[in-house]
Amino acid sequence: MSKNVIGIDLGGTTTKIAFLSKDGTFLDKWKIDTNDSEHGSHIVPNIIKSISVHMNDANYTKNDFIGIGMGTPGTVDYKAGTVTGAYNLNWRSPQPVREQIENALGLPFTMDNDANVASLGEYWQGAGSKDSDIIFVTLGTGVGGGVIANGHLVRGVNGAAGEIGHITVKPGGYMCTCGKRGCLEQYASATGVVHVARDMSVKFTGTSRLKELEDANEEVTSKIVFYLADNGDILANQVVDKVCSYLGLALADVGNTFNPDNIIIGGGVSNAGNTLLQPTTRYFQQNAFKPVQDSTRIKLAQLGNDAGAMGAGSLAFRAFDKQNNK
Template identity: 45%
Template sequence: MGEKWLAACDIGGTSIKMAFLTADGDIIRKWSIPTDRTDSGAHIVSHISRSFYNELDSEGLTTANVSAVGVGAPGPADPVTGTISGAVNIGWANGYPLKKLLEEELELPVFVENDANCAALGEMWRGAGNGTGDVVCVTLGTGVGGGVVSKGMIITGVNGAAGEIGHITVMPENGLLCNCGKRGCLETVASATGIVNLYKMEGKDAPDARTVFERAAEGDEAGKRVIDRCAFYLGLAIGNIANVMNPAKVVVGGGVSEAGDAILIPLERYVRQFTFPRAMDVLSIEKAKLGNDAGVIGAAYLAKVMTV
């Protein structure tokens, strides 16, 4: 083979997505393995390395055919040491030395980043960002994930906590309690559970966000108010991010974005209301394109740019 491959993995609570990619970000081969959470996640690193070695073996290749490894992890990553904190769902203690352990197993340079940041890099590189280097990603799932890419680089901050869009305070008074311990976070009103929270505040109940959207589409006034409020809070947060970062694109993904125009049209109206006009001139809102592949593609991008 000619050009070396990039290896990437995206570690989640139930499975680890793994892939080999070309230096241009085309997926050559992808697969996944279950996440073994026994013994506080102590076997995860060796499972990842064994799986990479097995796949290379089956191609008649070795790690000499791989230039670097990018990893998305389910918690903030320290930008200098590559340690992971807050990955409680897979059992790792704070400061888990993921980069160091994987480098020892694989004997390759390894670069780790928070999974939401990897997804943002993936969308920037090969997804809705279309290669433009200034992109903000918001993922509206069970929680609200985010990543801010400026000039092609993820904004990490001092200890990896930058880009936590889900924890922007949008209800400064009487806000709901968030999983992070703070009150009034975007996540409490704009995630799938947040939409159900807003519906409860209207004195009504729904099993999930999809039901709220369905009822709103059928004319339910409370449902319509909830979607408008959700778009308002999201637009407030995104507008303020745009005022600081001046991105070309805001990419919206996750389950809630599947509602399509029902959320994107009011969102665009509120983003326009809250964004400085010169920043708004160059800004567009796009739906995420890469789905579950965003994480490995972004991890591969990280590995590529960190090794040049």
């Protein structure tokens, strides 16, 4: 039997799909728009259609694959194969994703939270490929995370393990969409960086291009903040330092709990590279337990936008192995 799988990285704007071999090689990969109209009812049918077309064009049949894996936003019922609360997909009620895909394509299907799946990608073929224990944190519009301990994805009792974005880093701080205050997500996500920059600019009295942009109500993004910090802007550097102090603190808490080989930072904000990594590592070292300081390292992710599809493929292989090793 062939050992290929199909990996799906479902996002609010685009859906990335890939055919992967057992050694993690992309045999084919592409993306389609995520159509969330009419309560997201077109999303799964569009995925099924796209996979069917690509299989046909490449002369594949379902016998060339052993399963399909998917990473998705929202709350995943891993056992039932449903997703709920994926608001950026317009999915408010439970969606029977597994049932739809298995019935249409005739292949075993498994899925998990998108951050968990991306962590599997980095663990399998990325920055954690030589490790047994990693923490993955993704800094994007929000902050997500995944925990892999002794090679196993940690899901928790109801799938909420790895929610690093909701570690409280500032009691009584910014209100989070989760309903509590001071979550890391409100400080270290792309939107969080912008929020911190706006508030800090109000009290800043020196010369700063970032200050000028804020005062003129120009659009400020996290990318702009890090770019200005790289180019010596005083306020931008203060903002980056503040953001990294919160991130380093949260990662130290996670490090003290799990003592992983590596904590891997991915997502769009991680494109800031060493401008993000160096101060975050410094604050991690300040707050971590001494044995953790000595053994756990902070690293940048390596797979970029491929992490989700790669991890989804890994999820499918893991599900197949589990089913056949009972």
